[in-house]
Amino acid sequence: MSMQQLSISRRSVLVGFAAMSLLAACAAPATPTKAPDAPAAAPASATTAPAVASAPGTGGTAIGFIFVGPKDDYGYNQAAYLGSKAVEDKFGKNLKILRAENVPENEEAERVMENMIQQGAKIIFATSYGHLDPAINVAKRHPDVVFVHQGGAKHTANVGAYFGTIWQPVYLSGIAAGKMSKTGKLGYIVAFPIPQTLLNINAFTLGAQSVNPNATTTVVFTANWCDPAKQTEAVKTLVAAGVDVVTQHQDCAKTIVEASERAGIMSVGYHADGSPLAPKGWLTGSQWNWGNLYSDIVQTIVDGKWVGSKYDAIYREGFKEGVVELSPFGASVTDDVKKLINDKKQTMLDGKFNPFTGPIKDQDGKVRIADGVQLDTVKLEAETTYLVQGVVGALPK
Amino acid sequence: MLESIIAGAIRAGTPVLFACLGEVIVERAGLVNLGTEGSMLVGALAGFAITAGTGSALLGVIAGALAGLLLSLVFGYLAIQRRANQLATGLAVLTLGNGITAFFGRSFVNQQIHGINPLHIPILSDIPFVGAAFFQQDIMAYLAGIMAVVLWLFLYRTRWGLVLRATGEREEVAYAGGYSPNRVRWAAVAFGGLMAGVGGAYLSVAYTLNWIEGMTAGRGVVAVALVIFASWSPLQAVFASYLFGGAQALQLSLQADGVDASPFLLSMVPYLLTLAVLLVVGRWRRNVMPEGLKAVFGSASARSVA
Numbered sequence: 001m002s003m004q005q006l007s008i009s010r011r012s013v014l015v016g017f018a019a020m021s022l023l024a025a026c027a028a029p030a031t032p033t034k035a036p037d038a039p040a041a042a043p044a045s046a047t048t049a050p051a052v053a054s055a056p057g058t059g060g061t062a063i064g065f066i067f068v069g070p071k072d073d074y075g076y077n078q079a080a081y082l083g084s085k086a087v088e089d090k091f092g093k094n095l096k097i098l099r100a101e102n103v104p105e106n107e108e109a110e111r112v113m114e115n116m117i118q119q120g121a122k123i124i125f126a127t128s129y130g131h132l133d134p135a136i137n138v139a140k141r142h143p144d145v146v147f148v149h150q151g152g153a154k155h156t157a158n159v160g161a162y163f164g165t166i167w168q169p170v171y172l173s174g175i176a177a178g179k180m181s182k183t184g185k186l187g188y189i190v191a192f193p194i195p196q197t198l199l200n201i202n203a204f205t206l207g208a209q210s211v212n213p214n215a216t217t218t219v220v221f222t223a224n225w226c227d228p229a230k231q232t233e234a235v236k237t238l239v240a241a242g243v244d245v246v247t248q249h250q251d252c253a254k255t256i257v258e259a260s261e262r263a264g265i266m267s268v269g270y271h272a273d274g275s276p277l278a279p280k281g282w283l284t285g286s287q288w289n290w291g292n293l294y295s296d297i298v299q300t301i302v303d304g305k306w307v308g309s310k311y312d313a314i315y316r317e318g319f320k321e322g323v324v325e326l327s328p329f330g331a332s333v334t335d336d337v338k339k340l341i342n343d344k345k346q347t348m349l350d351g352k353f354n355p356f357t358g359p360i361k362d363q364d365g366k367v368r369i370a371d372g373v374q375l376d377t378v379k380l381e382a383e384t385t386y387l388v389q390g391v392v393g394a395l396p397k
Numbered sequence: 398m399l400e401s402i403i404a405g406a407i408r409a410g411t412p413v414l415f416a417c418l419g420e421v422i423v424e425r426a427g428l429v430n431l432g433t434e435g436s437m438l439v440g441a442l443a444g445f446a447i448t449a450g451t452g453s454a455l456l457g458v459i460a461g462a463l464a465g466l467l468l469s470l471v472f473g474y475l476a477i478q479r480r481a482n483q484l485a486t487g488l489a490v491l492t493l494g495n496g497i498t499a500f501f502g503r504s505f506v507n508q509q510i511h512g513i514n515p516l517h518i519p520i521l522s523d524i525p526f527v528g529a530a531f532f533q534q535d536i537m538a539y540l541a542g543i544m545a546v547v548l549w550l551f552l553y554r555t556r557w558g559l560v561l562r563a564t565g566e567r568e569e570v571a572y573a574g575g576y577s578p579n580r581v582r583w584a585a586v587a588f589g590g591l592m593a594g595v596g597g598a599y600l601s602v603a604y605t606l607n608w609i610e611g612m613t614a615g616r617g618v619v620a621v622a623l624v625i626f627a628s629w630s631p632l633q634a635v636f637a638s639y640l641f642g643g644a645q646a647l648q649l650s651l652q653a654d655g656v657d658a659s660p661f662l663l664s665m666v667p668y669l670l671t672l673a674v675l676l677v678v679g680r681w682r683r684n685v686m687p688e689g690l691k692a693v694f695g696s697a698s699a700r701s702v703a
Contacts, residue, residue, distance in 0.1 A: 070610060072507040102499065102610060187653075220652045221660035227614050228605035230645070233409055237649040240401035254507065255607045262514070262606075277509065393652060396659035 055304035056158050057146030060122025062096035063087060063298060066103040066112055068128035069226055073252040075271040076288075077101065080127040080150065083290025090295050091302070096120065105130025113138045117145055123301050125294065126150065128225075128251075129194055135159055146301050151196060153314060153381055160311045162293065165318035165377055166196070167203035168348055169286035169326045171355040172341045173268045174207020176283045176329075177245040178215045179337045180266055181208070186217045187238035187246040189256055191225045193395050195381045197249045202388045204247060204268075206355050209390055211340070218243055219393030226252040235259040245283065257282070266332070273327045282330035284341075293323050316377040319348050362386035398654075402646045403530035408604060410642025411538045412437070412596040412613075416620035417627065417634045418544055419592025424624055425552065426585035427565035427689020431487025432472045434617025435494020436465035436593035437600070442498040442505065444598025445608040449508045457510075458537070458598045465594015466587050468494055473586040477579055483693050491617070498610065505608045513537060513603035537595075537603045541635075544592075548631035561585060565687035593617060619671060626674045628685045637674075644670045 071081035081099070088097045098121055100112045109131050113124055117138070124147045126135040132152040139147045139159045152161035177186050186208055188201050201219055208215035218241055222230045231248075235256055238246055246260045247268035254277060260267035261278035269275075269285025300309050317323050326345065329338055347353035358369035368386055369375060375383065387395060416433050423430050430436075443464035448457030472490045475481040513535045516522075521532040552558040561581055563571040568578040600616070601608050619641060627633035644667035652660050686694075 070503065070506050072503075073609070074507060218653050218655070220649055221664070223661055223664040224614065226609055228607045228609050228612050229409065229412070229600055229614070229616075230649075232605045233405055233646060234649055236405060236408070237401065237646070237653050240398070240650075241653040243653075252506075252607075252609055255605050255609075258509070258606060392655040394655065394657045394660065396661050 054144075055307065056144055057122050057301035057306050058304050060095070060145075061120035062098050062116065062122075063091065064098040064113065064116030064119075064121035064124040065100070066109060066116075066124070066126055066128075066131060067099070067101045068103060068105060068131065069251045070101050071099075073226070073254065074257075074274055074277070075226075075253040076251045077127070079271050079288035080125075080290060083288070083294040084125070086291030087294045087298055091298055095302075103128075103131070105134070107134065109134035110138050113147075114141075117142055122146065123298060124148070129196070132159075132161070146306055148297055148311065151194075153195065153378070155313050160306075160313060160315065162297065162311060162315045162317075163196070164288060164293075164323035165316055166286050166288070166324045167199045167355070168319045169324050170200045170270075171203040171207040172326055172345055172348075173247065173284050173286055174204035174209075175211055175341050175344060176333060176337060177204070177247065177266070177268050178208030178210070178212040179340070180283055180333065181212070181215065181245045183242050183244045184212055184215045185241070185243045186215060187235075187241075187243035188217050188219045188393075189231060189234045189238070189246065189248040189250060190219055190221050191250050192223065193221065195384055198384045198387060198395075199381065200249055200270075201391060202360075202384065203355050205388050205390050206360075215390065217391045217393075219387070219391055221393075222250070226250060228252070228255040231255045232259045235263060239263045239265060247285075266330075269327050275328055275330055279331065281332070283333055284329050285327035287325055287327050289322055289325055293317065293321070314378050316381075318377075319345070320351075356380055361389045363389060363391060365389060398650060400526050400530035402643060402650050404533060405646025405649070406639045406643030407531070407534055407538055408642065409645045410639040411534075411541045412600045412604065413616050413620045413623065413641055414541045414545070414635060414638035415596030415599060416593040416617050417623050417638050418541070418548055418631055419589035419596075420621050420624045421627065421629055421631055421634055422548065422561065422585050422592075423589035424629055424690060425561050425565045425687055426582045427568065427687055427693075428476060428582060428586060429483050429487065429621065429690065429693045430469065430472050430476075430490075430586060430589055431484060431618065431621055432469065432490030432494065433487075433589065433593045433621050434613055434615070435491040436468045436590045437597035437613045437617040437620075438494045438498045438611070439468045440465040440594030440597025441601040441612055442502045442597075442608055443594070445508075445510065445601040446501075446505055448510045448512060448602050449505060452511070454511070454513045454602050457512075457602045458595060461598025461602070462591045462594040465597060466591040468497075469586050469590020469593070472590075473583055477582045477586065495611065502608055502610055506610075508608070510602065510606055512606040535603050537599050541599075545631045545635045552631065562687070565689045567688060593620070596620070619668075622671055622675060625686075626671065629687060640674075641667050641671060 065084040067077045069077040072078055098116045103109050103112050122145050127150040129151045132149050135147045135149050136159050147159040149161045151163045155161050190197050205217040220234045245266040248256045248270050253271050257267045257274040257277045261281045266281040266283050267278055268283050272287050275282045297311050300306055306312055354374045358373040359367050359371045360369035362368050420433055440461035444457040444461030447460035448454050475486040476483045515533050515535045518532050522528045560576050564578045564581040571578050623637040627637040648663035648666050
């Protein structure tokens with residue numbers, strides 16, 4: 001290749017990338033959804049806090065949210081987006097809400113967050129699991145900005161991590177699946193083996209086994225948070241393997257629910273209510289309700305009280321606080337199954353029941369949680385590096 | 398189990414096959430269009446959007462084809478008219494397709510369509526094994542196979558096929574024969590874009606019935622790579638595409654069987670297989686490469702042929 005050709009190719013590539021980033025900027029804007037109002041409208045908490053003016057996260061004019069996918073994916077990102085709407089309703093009068101969708105889990109995320117900080121954000125919500133390391137990197141450069149990460153198990157000086165114990169409703173949906181399945185074979189379509197995913201697979205399986213001891217869960221990894229073609233193929237593969245209830249841990253949930261319905265099998269949802277997508281086969285699901293938690297986190301930070309608060313670490317909440325909930329039941333779910341599940345839910349709310357009470361055995365029959373032992377949530381997440389007995393499928397070693 | 402893998406191979410291979418067939422024609426004219434992925438993406442979005450808007454999957458597929466064609470004209474203008482570097486132009490068109498669809502696709506993410514569903518063919522679909530393996534696909538999948546035969550006949554049994562091949566081998570020959578090489582190239586690029594658009598529409602309208610940003614996930618780039626594997630033959634493109642689809646279906650089936658292997662290693666199988674095949678086939682079939690492509694692929698390959 002001649003030098004001239006090479007220079008043309010470089011230039012064209014640069015033009016291409018410039019075009020791409022321009023279009024990407026149009027496509028995924030960190031839109032200020034509301035212009036800041038006159039300072040007169042500012043609440044007491046923001047104006048009368050000169051003493052904590054230097055506290056991290058205070059003094060900003062905006063709050064940034066980054067999402068790994070589109071805001072209406074019937075899934076994880078839609079749930080997080082709704083949370084950001086709740087924050088906007090409460091704080092939108094004097095803080096701009098900056099949002100960026102489809103932010104990849106790499107250096108691109110750092111650029112997006114840097115850009116939000118330049119626009120005045122002192123609080124940033126990094127809402128995807130893979131946004132943690134980029135957030136920690138940016139946080140090192142901006143000690144005055146508070147980063148809160150959704151799902152992480154690490155925290156630094158100005159990065160906190162929050163999440164919900166979604167495995168609680170997932171366990172209950174496992175009961176529904178175990179009761180309704182005719183073959184006793186359940187399927188789980190998973191993206192990556194991160195701690196939350198393994199907890200969910202285990203909780204689902206334990207729930208199903210609590211009503212059908214012979215129930216098994218076949219796990220298929222797609223190695224992608226959202227590849228509809230692979231998701232479709234995964235559903236067909238599971239159907240061919242005799243599975244009659246499919247659930248998932250993906251970011252975009254719609255394709256799998258629809259494909260299951262077309263294949264005439266049942267589905268259990270994740271992240272958002274998918275019942276309109278599958279009038280016949282929808283059983284129930286687990287979903288997020290981030291609004292209150294997000295708002296409380298923001299309030300704590302703007303009050304200058306973040307340092308030393310519960311959010312300034314690894315924080316988890318669950319059913320009791322309302323951050324996770326069970327999706328509406330589908331038409332096919334019988335009343336006795338509903339009652340069984342609601343009763344179980346009540347024992348969880350009362351703190352009388354924890355699905356991960358030992359003995360919990362892994363796929364090889366090795367006891368991972370000893371008889372009668374209950375681990376606290378953070379420890380449970382850290383130590384769940386296995387799949388429970390009754391799960392068909394291999395973890396990357 | 399085997400029949401479900403074969404059926405999965407055809408399903409997963411069909412979108413790649415459409416794009417691959419289009420690219421066979423493009424490369425036969427002496428061009429390489431890496432923008433195929435971009436054409437697939439705009440095809441997927443246009444197909445989904447028009448199907449959602451009109452309720453007609455047929456109109457959707459036609460729209461997808463036209464959208465893919467339109468985007469390929471950008472490549473045609475730069476690569477044929479302006480003689481820009483083809484590989485760089487293709488990449489730029491790919492990212493352009495990415496950006497356009499991200500921008501216009503937002504409101505379609507949560508829409509529902511009926512799309513194209515598998516056909517039940519009397520008798521054929523019910524034959525044990527063979528029916529489940531081959532005859533429970535949708536009409537588009539059969540169309541892709543038929544297109545391969547039609548294109549083979551076109552290339553080797555028609556005058557225009559000869560002109561196309563002449564343009565890709567030695568444009569002087571086509572020129573001496575009274576044909577404008579550039580016009581032939583334009584037609585080939587437009588057809589390639591059209592087929593990639595149909596492949597994209599297949600993905601959104603028939604396969605997944607969904608639109609998600611970036612949903613082609615590299616399948617258009619794989620299609621271009623598979624053209625070499627297929628030795629620039631439409632019939633071998635069928636085999637190449639189904640092999641790629643089969644690797645994907647196989648890795649899911651192995652997982653569902655609980656085979657104790659890393660699912661991530663298994664996910665790499667389709668791509669590793671493509672690479673391995675390129676390595677092997679690239680060596681002994683290089684002599685079938687259209688002469689015109691040697692300028693695109695650089696002097697290294699030209700020298701090794703000589």
